[in-house]
């Protein structure tokens with residue numbers, strides 16, 4: 232892949248198109264395909280605006296077992312259309328605060344609409360980069376994120392920013408794609424980068440990245456290894472490409488070749504108490 236700014240632009244354009252496309256029978260972009268295997272329960276999704284669910288692009292459910300409590304402050308890196316913001320907002324209650332950060336205007340607009348529709352007054356979305364969080368140092372109890380850090384061209388900076396914004400004793404719950412032995416053709420493919428595959432790192436590199444940023448008790452608490460079906464869904468990229476083709480496979484090879492080499496992992500860790 233190319234320079235960091237090019238990667239960022241490609242990723243932003245991809246999610247701008249994702250947020251702007253409309254689901255309609257027949258030619259429906261395959262929104263939420265991956266989210267359906269992400270592990271949200273029907274009870275969790277039921278009260279949420281349909282738009283937040285349909286425009287969810289996560290690969291896990293970082294809020295589910297995180298242990299968020301009333302009055303806590305949570306930051307969601309790459310909040311997208313807001314599914315995890317809404318779930319977190321219910322957990323921390325009216326005394327708590329949830330801040331979503333995203334760089335894509337179209338996603339931010341969707342998230343703000345979904346927050347308004349859900350009638351939640353304790354959530355806000357800030358425009359910014361996860362490599363340079365618009366969040367005060369030492370101010371948050373939780374950092375959550377769902378399928379975003381793989382997209383960053385500067386992951387050490389993201390890990391450092393997570394450590395910066397957490398208060399001493401603050402925790403993380405992050406779901407993300409990790410990979411093993413990806414073929415070079417996948418690494419070089421811009422669309423596969425934006426589909427959360429090409430830029431993903433290995434699980435050991437993720438764990439050491441978080442530890443090098445100063446977090447402790449880094450653990451992988453959950454894994455969902457993708458088989459051919461899930462990989463085909465990822466390869467279909469969920470949104471139409473620049474020429475408007477939706478669901479076109481991006482990877483020239485057989486998705487089965489990648490089975491077992493891509494999985495969603497949930498990482499937990501905390502910032503030492505001081």
Ligand SMILES: C[S@@+](CC[C@H](N)C(=O)[O-])C[C@H]1O[C@@H](n2cnc3c(N)ncnc32)[C@H](O)[C@@H]1O
Nearest residue numbers: 246287288289309310311333334335360361377
């Ligand atoms: C795969 S989607 C996940 C969205 C959401 N977390 C969910 O589960 O539905 C990735 C999101 O991260 C945002 N994003 C990607 N790279 C980013 C960066 N470097 N800084 C801020 N936002 C970023 C994109 O705009 C997009 O909304």
